[in-house]
Amino acid sequence: MDFTKKVLVLGLLGAGLLFLLSSFSETGGWQGDGTPPYTIAEGVVRGEVYVNGGHGYTGENPYLEYFELPAGDVRYARLYVPVWNYDSGDSIRVTVNGHELASRQEPDYVSAWGIGLYCIEANSSLSPGINEVSVISENPGGGPYGVTLVAVSENSSMPPVSFWVNEGNYALAYTNKKDSVKSTFKGTLPGKNASLHALLVAGTEGERDGLYFDSLLIGSDVGRSAGGKYFDLYSVSVSPGGPESTLLFERGDEGYLHPCVAVLVQESESGREFLKTYEQKAEKGEQVPLPVIAVLLLACLALALRSRKR
Amino acid sequence: MKSGWILAVILALVLLAACAPGVFASGAVPVSSNSPLRCSLEIPLDKNQAPDVLVAGHSWERARITLENAGNKAMDGVTVSIEVPEGLETGIPTQPYLMTKEGQQIKVEIGTLSPGQSAELLLDVKPPASIEFKKEVSFTIFTNYAGGEQQSKFPISIIPPPSWLTYFTILASLLLFVGILTAVKRLGVLDLFTTVDLITIALLAAVIAVVFRYLSKLINFGWFDGLVIAIPTVVLMVVALQLVRKPGTATLLFTCVLLISMVVWGSHVMWLGFYLAEGVVVDLLVFLFKMDYADRRLTAVVYGISRGAVSTLVFYMLYAPVEWKISYAPWYIGLQLGIACAGGLVGGLLGYDTAVKMSGARL
Numbered sequence: 283m284d285f286t287k288k289v290l291v292l293g294l295l296g297a298g299l300l301f302l303l304s305s306f307s308e309t310g311g312w313q314g315d316g317t318p319p320y321t322i323a324e325g326v327v328r329g330e331v332y333v334n335g336g337h338g339y340t341g342e343n344p345y346l347e348y349f350e351l352p353a354g355d356v357r358y359a360r361l362y363v364p365v366w367n368y369d370s371g372d373s374i375r376v377t378v379n380g381h382e383l384a385s386r387q388e389p390d391y392v393s394a395w396g397i398g399l400y401c402i403e404a405n406s407s408l409s410p411g412i413n414e415v416s417v418i419s420e421n422p423g424g425g426p427y428g429v430t431l432v433a434v435s436e437n438s439s440m441p442p443v444s445f446w447v448n449e450g451n452y453a454l455a456y457t458n459k460k461d462s463v464k465s466t467f468k469g470t471l472p473g474k475n476a477s478l479h480a481l482l483v484a485g486t487e488g489e490r491d492g493l494y495f496d497s498l499l500i501g502s503d504v505g506r507s508a509g510g511k512y513f514d515l516y517s518v519s520v521s522p523g524g525p526e527s528t529l530l531f532e533r534g535d536e537g538y539l540h541p542c543v544a545v546l547v548q549e550s551e552s553g554r555e556f557l558k559t560y561e562q563k564a565e566k567g568e569q570v571p572l573p574v575i576a577v578l579l580l581a582c583l584a585l586a587l588r589s590r591k592r
Numbered sequence: 593m594k595s596g597w598i599l600a601v602i603l604a605l606v607l608l609a610a611c612a613p614g615v616f617a618s619g620a621v622p623v624s625s626n627s628p629l630r631c632s633l634e635i636p637l638d639k640n641q642a643p644d645v646l647v648a649g650h651s652w653e654r655a656r657i658t659l660e661n662a663g664n665k666a667m668d669g670v671t672v673s674i675e676v677p678e679g680l681e682t683g684i685p686t687q688p689y690l691m692t693k694e695g696q697q698i699k700v701e702i703g704t705l706s707p708g709q710s711a712e713l714l715l716d717v718k719p720p721a722s723i724e725f726k727k728e729v730s731f732t733i734f735t736n737y738a739g740g741e742q743q744s745k746f747p748i749s750i751i752p753p754p755s756w757l758t759y760f761t762i763l764a765s766l767l768l769f770v771g772i773l774t775a776v777k778r779l780g781v782l783d784l785f786t787t788v789d790l791i792t793i794a795l796l797a798a799v800i801a802v803v804f805r806y807l808s809k810l811i812n813f814g815w816f817d818g819l820v821i822a823i824p825t826v827v828l829m830v831v832a833l834q835l836v837r838k839p840g841t842a843t844l845l846f847t848c849v850l851l852i853s854m855v856v857w858g859s860h861v862m863w864l865g866f867y868l869a870e871g872v873v874v875d876l877l878v879f880l881f882k883m884d885y886a887d888r889r890l891t892a893v894v895y896g897i898s899r900g901a902v903s904t905l906v907f908y909m910l911y912a913p914v915e916w917k918i919s920y921a922p923w924y925i926g927l928q929l930g931i932a933c934a935g936g937l938v939g940g941l942l943g944y945d946t947a948v949k950m951s952g953a954r955l
Binding site: 334337338340341342343346348349350369370395396412414422423455456457458487507509510511512537570571573574577578580581584588 | 637638950
């Protein structure tokens with residue numbers, strides 16, 4: 283084979299490999315920075331908002347979590363299952379009180395090297411009292427960090443509350459040099475008492491991070507595996523400073539930190555009850571990282587030069 | 593003869609691994625032989641981890657206590673009292689049974705257990721932040737029911753994250769690193785490498801660190817995922833040995849892999865020992881085989897297997913307990929060791945053929 287042909291073959295091989303990588307990369311590999319938490323549901327309801335669950339990455343399969351829901355009708359419920367080491371082909375099966383609720387392959391949000399977040403509607407599957415949620419995962423070398431439930435229960439004997447449920451999965455990491463991410467809550471009442479719940483994964487104790495609400499520091503080293511291995515559900519009282527509140531997650535010394543869910547519940551003055559859900563943001567397929575393309579091209583070039591030499 | 597000696601060394605390494613602290617687990621579940629009540633404790637719940645072993649400094653670990661009525665009569669008024677060992681922090685998660693905690697004592701009202709029925713109790717357990725030496729402690733579970741009572745003891749081990757073995761390994765790694773640096777300086781090893789050699793090593797290291805690492809996340813072979821990166825890594829290692837043909841090639845190659853990973857993916861410098869270990873073992877073998885740079889199929893395979901075995905052992909015996917506070921189960925380490933050795937075998941065979949074709953140096 284002469285030199286021109288060899289170069290042509292190597293070029294074709296390289297192009298073929300790049301094409302394969304591009305098609306694979308939609309379901310695996312480096313999944314990019316991810317999605318900053320955004321509002322998926324908001325509303326005003328007479329009742330309460332339940333946010334609980336998750337005990338860290340334990341490797342148990344099925345991953346079992348119990349939730350004790352307050353009295354009232356469940357008007358809106360969403361289960362969050364953050365997972366470690368998601369690879370293309372992995373899946374989870376979610377069972378609530380013995381009945382299969384969902385079977386999913388691709389997570390709703392993925393970032394970094396496969397930190398995934400599954401979001402599952404569970405409005406009609408839950409009832410007041412103890413509920414059992416079991417997640418069977420097919421994910422060798424990985425699995426759930428936790429199962430967290432956000433449930434809005436209606437109870438006419440209780441005062442109205444406003445709530446915002448923000449979800450996403452953003453990789454704050456030294457790898458991608460992302461140091462902070464914001465999440466906003468629109469329509470908050472300035473000065474009224476509120477409680478904030480933030481779900482983060484991959485945080486490590488001792489690696490100091492920061493959580494700011496309307497520019498006020500409300501927690502440091504929040505991602506510290508307090509709720510179990512690499513899992514944190516941080517709850518704190520806050521007071522919005524204006525009609526739009528901003529939650530800022532700051533990576534600080536953390537190597538990796540993934541803010542996934544933020545729920546704000548505030549005393550409401552409005553008598554008008556409503557529930558508004560928003561369309562889920564679609565994950566965009568990530569491109570092959572530039573270093574991978576560069577190294578492949580260099581390798582092809584080196585092979586071509588070596589062939590020429592011989 | 594020599595290959596037999598090398599295999600004996602690998603076997604000795606495997607045996608050493610099996611004897612390391614934290615690998616053996618007690619896991620005995622004492623049950624009163626004449627009692628119809630079966631009681632068991634599982635901690636941690638991850639089947640891949642060593643049972644009944646907690647690593648100090650670890651976060652919360654979930655424990656499950658299972659009580660089963662194995663008799664043919666219903667058991668009424670079942671109550672359980674769990675005595676948690678001193679030094680272990682406990683948390684009570686939401687669950688169907690009401691549990692109350694008073695100091696290190698947890699009480700649970702179960703009620704009636706029909707024949708064959710079982711009750712599962714969940715506990716979150718946090719080991720102490722640090723301990724000086726390995727410690728054996730026991731959970732004691734007292735169960736009362738109408739017409740009987742039972743006491744069960746469940747011993748568990750708490751091991752310090754870097755045990756004396758790991759301290760020794762870290763010290764040995766540091767000494768090795770200093771030794772390598774001294775040797776490199778005194779013998780002028782780096783001067784042996786030409787510019788072309790260094791470019792070859794850098795390029796092969798870049799392919800391993802960037803392309804293979806990326807590919808390994810695209811392909812999902814489940815349990816055999818490790819092969820996706822192990823086989824091509826060994827192939828390129830053998831290619832590097834045959835093309836460069838200088839002492840220290842493997843160590844330089846894997847050091848470059850780490851340096852490139854640090855720049856591209858942000859890998860932590862603490863992995864230096866891991867990468868050095870696999871490089872050093874291959875270079876030592878090259879020396880033992882009288883400067884055989886994988887020139888024979890057998891040596892290529894031996895180098896591949898040794899690299900796989902050493903990297904697996906260093907990862908599961910040193911890095912996992914120290915960095916992630918995980919003590920893996922012996923069977924799991926054995927499985928991963930087997931997979932890594934298989935990857936080394938296949939990679940060695942493929943690498944030899946690839947290298948011979950590339951260098952045109954068939955002997």
